[in-house]
Amino acid sequence: MKRPEAIIFDMDGTLFKTETLLIPVYHQVFDQLRLEGLYSGETPPEEIILSCLGMLLDQIWKKVLPNHDEVVHLRADELLLQLEHEGLQEYATELYPRVAETLMKLREHGVRLFVASNGLELYVKDVAETHKIISLFEGVYSAGEHKTKSKVELVRLLLDNHGVNNAWMVGDRSSDVEAGQKNGQTVIGCAYAGFGAGIELDGADVLITSFDELIQLYDEAF
Incomplete structure (x- = not known):
């Protein structure tokens, strides 16, 4: 990759x-x-x-x-x-294991990090702030803030606004796969959450079963 x-x-x-x-x-x-x-x-x-x-x-x-x-x-x-x-x-809410550590390592490698969620603006930013990861992201995009009608549209807006040409789209649902594919980006499917049917991640370029596998994928990419 x-x-x-x-x-x-x-x-x-x-x-x-x-x-x-x-x-x-x-x-x-x-x-x-x-x-x-x-x-x-x-x-x-x-x-x-x-x-x-x-x-x-x-x-x-x-x-x-x-x-x-x-x-x-x-x-x-x-x-x-x-x-x-x-x-x-x-409530005692949680990120997935090793999320914060992995994000920090990616930032150390010079990777620009973003969030693109179909959720509401306050919710998405609240989660990132509560779990002290919001400062790791260059942009936190939500459908609630930008009034987009699909994840494809939201990701296109993000790419255009930040001048990004080559990105990985990382997510667990078919909307994430579609957003990556239709914007010409590599899709990493997260198979650890277990939500939805097995076909959700059909079309992803790579599947990961733990979040920190992203570090190995990045190291092996060229």
């Missing part, structure tokens, strides 16, 4: 062990929706929300709450953002 000038990372399921925050917050969201009379019945299975990681929020609620209207979806959005912000201080 060609050695990259920059590496672009997805957040959920790539850098951040999302379920350490999302699962307790997910149940809080539905508890509040029930209190407000916007939802009744049991909370949808956790597997549904986990399978939606990597999607835009409006797509997520259409899948989690397919029989509810936009009013409920928008309120769920508000609650999710508020409770995730609070939960990052309340």
Whole structure:
């Protein structure tokens, strides 16, 4: 593989062990929706929300709450953002093993590091700040901030804004694979999170089973 000038990372399921925050917050969201009379019945299975990681929020609620209207979806959005912000201080959330150390080593090698996430701006930056990795990134891009309609569009904007020609796109979902491929970049698929179906990473140039494998890949690239 060609050695990259920059590496672009997805957040959920790539850098951040999302379920350490999302699962307790997910149940809080539905508890509040029930209190407000916007939802009744049991909370949808956790597997549904986990399978939606990597999607835009409006797509997520259409899948989690397919029989509810936009009013409920928008309120769920508000609650999710508020409770995730609070939960990052309340819960013992985690990055994947050796994420911080690996990012620091890549920076020492002169690699420009970025985040590109389909999440909301406050959430994505909150995670990076809480886990003290935000200073390692030259840019933290989110669909929420830039109002992009796909990860392809978000990555194209990032590449253009920062004059990046040769990058690795690192992520765990099909949207990351598509974003790398359609922007002409190498795709590293993260097979350690286990979200979604096995076909999620079809088309990735390389699969890794632990985050720190990126160092060996970088060292072996030319």
